[in-house]
Amino acid sequence: MRARLALLVAAVSVLIVIAFLVPLALLLRTSAEDRATARATADAQGLAPVVGTADSETVRLTVDQLVQSGRPVSVFLPDGNQLGSPAPRTPAVVLAARGQSLTAETPEGREVVIAVQGRTEGTAVIRTFVPNAELTSGVDRAWLVLSLLGLLLVLIGLAVADxxxxxxVRPIGELSAVSHRLANAELDARVEPSGPAELREVGGALNHLAGRIQELLVQEREQVADLSHRLRTPLTALRLEAESLADPQDAARIAGAVDGLERAVTGLIRQARWRTPADGAVVSDAVATVTERVAFWSVLAEDTGRAVDLDLAPGPLPVGVPADELEAAVDALLGNVFAHTPDGTAFAVRLVPDGDQVVLTVADEGPGIAAESVRRGASQAGSTGLGLDIARRAAQASGGRLELGERPGGGAEVVLHMGAGRS
Structure with missing residues (x-):
């Protein structure tokens, strides 16, 4: 923007300089020519009374004195004699001999001829010549001064424009910087309104928008936290029901599930209320988390007659996903297998490193899954449609991605690419 303003001002300044200085330069040249012509004419006219009344010898002496002073003057007498500086009898001299004074332009300069009447033998002609060097004397220096003045004016205009x-530009740059900070979840970023009134108004509007975003985000977090907190009551009831079971194994199993659910609710409350997108990256061990969640779902797999093929690389495999989010992603993927495939459908879980990423693959032998199901809220089986989106967001938070495909022999295959964490 600064460069464009400078270019605009430079163009306008140059046009103004040309519009004013070029006519002024031409006027200076014309004035110099007129001054030189006027001096030559005055010298010739001063000689006219002598030429018109004195004898030839007096005229010759007077003309010689004028020539010695540096003025090229010639006098053409009616009898054909020529006094002063040698000069050709030009058409202007011939015309002046008929009684007409004039100024004629020549390639070498300007010719001034004056007809002098009063001599008994006829009309005499006084001729003087002004060369081009005298006509333009001082013009080059004046033009140089005008050029320097024009350049100075352009530079001053550029300095003012800058x-x-x-x-x-400074307020616009501050607005841009604050906008980027807000985009990076620095919601406390504010701009100090400055500059023209319009930019100050934009700065105030941006500050108001940032404040409003903070308010809405706080309200949303509190609502999520409140909703999560309400789940504690039915969880407590489930715990009491589990403790009242007669079979200790069933009671322990159900109590463990309730404990896991309670931990998830607690983590959700903590995440909703205190964690911000600007928090530092959290690293978790993918091997430990996947092992734990597969063990949890293996109990249900055994009850429903499903074979589980588990292939985990030697750990640990750190990933840039918090443990609770990774647990939620794995639960979502495994839960889809149980929810959308019939009992007895085998599935496989594979976790391997791949360069700077860790790849989790969950495949089953069911009917497959449509690619559009990864869209948040979309489901073809009457569920909430959030499972795959939870896994996708967990992968993207670590710099990875989610891929949906089909196994060569049939069935769905979900591949979760997660960025490797740095512990």
């Missing part, structure tokens, strides 16, 4: 551009 200062003006700074007053515009």
């Amino acid at each position: 200062r003006l551009a700074r007053t515009l």
Whole structure:
């Protein structure tokens, strides 16, 4: 923007300089020519009374004195004699001999001829010549001064334009910087309104928008936290029911599930209320988390007659996903297998490193899954449609991605690419 303003001001300044200085330069040249012509004419006219009344010898002496002073003057007498500086009898001299004074232009300069009447033998002609060097004397220096003056004016205009551009660009740069900070979840970023009234108004509007975003985000977090907190009551009831079971194994199993659910609710409350997107990256061990969650689902797999093929690389495999989010992603993928395939359908879980990523693959021998199901809220089986989206967001948070495909022999295959964490 500064460069464009400078270019605009430079163009306008140059046009103004051309519009004013070029006519002024031409006027200076014309004035110099007129001054030189006027001096030559005055010298010739001063000689006219002598030429018109004195004898030839007096005229010759007077003309010689004028020639010695540096003025090229010639006098053509009616009898054909020529006095002073040698000069050709030009058409202007011939015309002046008929009684007409004039000024004629020549390639070498300007010729001034004056007809002098009063001599008994006829009309005499006084001729003086002004060369081009005398006509333009001082013009080059004046043009140089005008050029320097024009250049100075353009530079001053550029300096003023640059200062003006700074007053515009600096507030715009601050607005851009605060916008990027807000985009990076620095919701406390604010701009100090400055510059023209319009930019100050934009700065105030941006600050108001940032404040409003903070308010809405706080309200959303509190609502999620409140909703999660309400789940504690039915969880407590489930715990009491589990403790009242007669079979200790069933009681322990159900109590463990309730404990896991309670931990998930607690983590959700903590995440909703205190964690911000600007928090530092959290690293978790993918091997430990996947092993734990597969063990949890293996109990249900055994009850429903499902074979589980588990292939885990030697751990640990750190990933840039918090443990609770990774647990939720794995539960979502395994839960889809149980929810959308009939009992007895085998599934496989594979976890391997792949360069700077860790790849989790969950495949089953069911009917497959449509690619559009990864869209949040979309489901073809009457569920909430959030499972795959939870897994996708967990992968993207670590710099990875989610891929849906089909196994060569039939069935769905979900591949979760997660960025490797740095512990």
